[in-house]
Amino acid sequence: MRSFHILMVIAAVGIVVSLGLQLLIPAGPPPKLTVQVTEPALSAEAARGKATFEKFCRECHGPSAGGSDQGPPLVHRIYHPDHHADGAFLLAVRNGVRRHHWPFGDMPPRPEVSQAQAAEVARYVRELQQANGIF
Numbered sequence: 835m836r837s838f839h840i841l842m843v844i845a846a847v848g849i850v851v852s853l854g855l856q857l858l859i860p861a862g863p864p865p866k867l868t869v870q871v872t873e874p875a876l877s878a879e880a881a882r883g884k885a886t887f888e889k890f891c892r893e894c895h896g897p898s899a900g901g902s903d904q905g906p907p908l909v910h911r912i913y914h915p916d917h918h919a920d921g922a923f924l925l926a927v928r929n930g931v932r933r934h935h936w937p938f939g940d941m942p943p944r945p946e947v948s949q950a951q952a953a954e955v956a957r958y959v960r961e962l963q964q965a966n967g968i969f
């Protein structure tokens with residue numbers, strides 16, 4: 835009986851503490867996840883990649899892949915070629931991406947974009963990354 839009381843007290847304290855925490859931590863606006871990107875002069879391959887990017891990727895990854903409220907910046911150290919090689923772009927386009935690094939949700943596949951075009955988008959993002967100090 836005594837241990838039951840102790841359990842009840844622990845449960846009550848837990849409820850009070852978690853309610854208190856919810857009041858203390860305000861549900862403010864989502865954190866700002868966009869970055870300022872400067873576009874360098876692009877190679878011909880990257881320029882083709884940019885055209886594809888504008889059409890099929892920009893709505894989420896933002897202007898110059900600087901991010902938006904729908905998706906992450908690709909000009910970001912997370913997408914440094916050592917972490918996400920160009921193959922990650924081909925896979926992302928073909929299969930989509932499960933949410934794992936960011937709070938935006940899953941990326942849907944982009945069947946309109948060929949693997950060759952995805953490689954050009956990767957080239958574009960690499961040139962942006964290089965011009966903006968990612969590597």
Ligand code: HEC
Pocket residue numbers: 886887890891892893894895904905906918922923926927931932933934935936937938939940941942944947952955
């Ligand atoms: C509807 C929104 C949306 C569109 C359109 C979109 N993406 Fe994404 N993408 C995301 C989100 C969200 C993530 C991050 C998922 C995570 O890691 O949480 C992501 C992640 C990625 C990644 C990282 C993959 C990995 O392995 O972590 C690559 C590369 C990528 N996108 C490329 C592209 C390309 C190229 C296009 C255009 C052909 C594109 N995305 C269009 C939302 C989008």
